[in-house]
Amino acid sequence: MNANHLPDYGPEEPAGDFYRGPQPPASSLPPGVVQSDGSLKVFATIGTGFSQLFARFLPWFLLGLLGFAGVMVIGVGAAVLMFFTVFDTIDPATLSPDADVQMPLGVMVAIAVLSVVFSAVLTTAAYNGALQVAENRRISFGDFFRFKHGFGIPFLVTAVVALPSTVSVVFQSTDPTGNDALLFGGLYLLVMLVLLVASPLYQLAPFYALDHGCGIGESFVRCFADGSRNYLPLLGLSVLVAVMVTISVFTIVGALILLPFSGIAYALAYRQISHGVHVTL
Numbered sequence: 001m002n003a004n005h006l007p008d009y010g011p012e013e014p015a016g017d018f019y020r021g022p023q024p025p026a027s028s029l030p031p032g033v034v035q036s037d038g039s040l041k042v043f044a045t046i047g048t049g050f051s052q053l054f055a056r057f058l059p060w061f062l063l064g065l066l067g068f069a070g071v072m073v074i075g076v077g078a079a080v081l082m083f084f085t086v087f088d089t090i091d092p093a094t095l096s097p098d099a100d101v102q103m104p105l106g107v108m109v110a111i112a113v114l115s116v117v118f119s120a121v122l123t124t125a126a127y128n129g130a131l132q133v134a135e136n137r138r139i140s141f142g143d144f145f146r147f148k149h150g151f152g153i154p155f156l157v158t159a160v161v162a163l164p165s166t167v168s169v170v171f172q173s174t175d176p177t178g179n180d181a182l183l184f185g186g187l188y189l190l191v192m193l194v195l196l197v198a199s200p201l202y203q204l205a206p207f208y209a210l211d212h213g214c215g216i217g218e219s220f221v222r223c224f225a226d227g228s229r230n231y232l233p234l235l236g237l238s239v240l241v242a243v244m245v246t247i248s249v250f251t252i253v254g255a256l257i258l259l260p261f262s263g264i265a266y267a268l269a270y271r272q273i274s275h276g277v278h279v280t281l
Contacts, residue, residue, distance in 0.1 A: 029277060030136070032136050032279055032280050033135060033136050033277055033278065033279055033280065034277065034278065034279075034280050035275070035276075035277055036271060036272045036273075036274070036275050036276055036277070036278060037275070038226075038230075038273060038274075038275045039230065039233075039272065039273075040230045040233040040234060040237070040269055040272045040273050041233075041272065041281055042236050042237050042240070044281035045237060045265055045268045045269055045272070045281060046237070046240065046241075046265060047281075048268060048279060048280075048281045049261050049262075049264045049265035050261060052133050052134075052136075052264050052268075053133075053257070053260055053261050053264055056133060056138065056139060058141075059129065059139055059141045059143070059144065060129075060256075060260035061256060062141045063125065063126060063144055063260065064255070064256040064259065064260060065256075066122070067122050067259070068252070068255075068256075070118050070122065071118075074111065074114060074115055074118065077111070078111050081107055081111070116159060116162050116163070117159070119162060120155055120158040120159040120162055121155065123158050123162070123206070123263070124151065124154050124155045124158045124206060124210070125144040125145055126144065126259075126260065126263040127154070127158070127206050127207060127210055127263055127266070128143075128144055128145070128146070128147055128154070128210055129144040129263070130260075130263040130264045130266065130267035131207065131210060131211055131267050131270075133264050133267065134264065134267040134268050134270075134271050134279060135271075135277060135278065135279065136279040147210065148210070148211070148213075149209070149210065149211075149212070149213035150213075153209045153213075153214075153215060153216060154206050154209040156216055157205050157206045157208075157209045157216055157219045157220075158206040160205075160216065160220075161202060161203055161206060164195050164198075165195065196235075196238060196239070197235070199234075199235070199238045200228075200230070200231050200234030200235050200238060201223070201224050201227045201228060202220060202223055202224065202227070203223075203238070203266070204223050204227065204234075204266060204269065204270045204273070205219040205220045205222075205223040206219070207223075207266070207267060207270040207274075208222050208223055208270075208274070211270075211274075211276070222274075226273040226274050227273065229273065230272075234269065234273070237265065237266075237269055241261075241262045241265055241266075244258050244261075245258045245259060245262055268281070
């Protein structure tokens with residue numbers, strides 16, 4: 001039991017269907033925190049996610065600025081690499097590069113890997129903070145980087161979860177259809193649809209590693225078990241969050257709000273489907 005009177009679970013006390021007791025008595029939980037019955041309440045999760053974010057906005061804002069700075073550095077680096085790629089094709093008369101020139105595949109893969117690593121580091125930290133917020137705790141910026149069960153395994157699980165999306169980005173960049181816009185568009189939509197439909201079964205896996213110290217395989221097995229029991233509510237939450245985040249990326253302010261909100265919403269969802277403790281919805 002920690003200073004906030006919330007139960008500390010370890011790897012010997014797994015989540016979801018793999019663990020049913022002993023559950024902490026209601027009297028041992030602080031006010032405003034409840035024990036989940038294993039079901040996901042989608043709209044209550046969204047509302048509580050926003051209220052918890054705005055009650056603790058400063059540390060999330062600082063984490064968002066860190067993420068924005070990292071994205072800018074990677075973006076500038078990619079632009080510089082692209083410039084040197086097309087430099088030799090520039091027509092001196094028009095100062096225009098060859099329209100058909102593309103960045104080498106190896107360079108694109110390297111940029112994608114760097115983006116995944118940075119994103120996984122930031123997402124792991126955000127999920128770590130979101131778990132604390134899900135328990136109605138006040139957090140500081142430093143709390144994002146204080147990991148109960150270490151950083152390595154949660155980071156690797158988060159990176160694995162991000163891989164399908166990274167493959168879709170590389171697919172979009174390389175266009176293996178040979179500039180067939182209709183075929184490319186159809187294949188890309190199919191890939192995104194498959195990822196969306198499968199997401200409830202794997203996307204919350206990092207929380208099991210962060211919260212319970214599970215290994216990589218164990219995190220995905222437990223996520224699949226709990227996710228399959230709550231498949232439709234999780235799919236509905238994923239769709240709603242994806243729509244809001246997609247809209248938000250067109251404005252910096254929107255992204256600084258919706259991206260951390262998504263982390264808190266997923267932490268609340270995880271705690272609900274895994275029979276954990278969470279703030280009253």
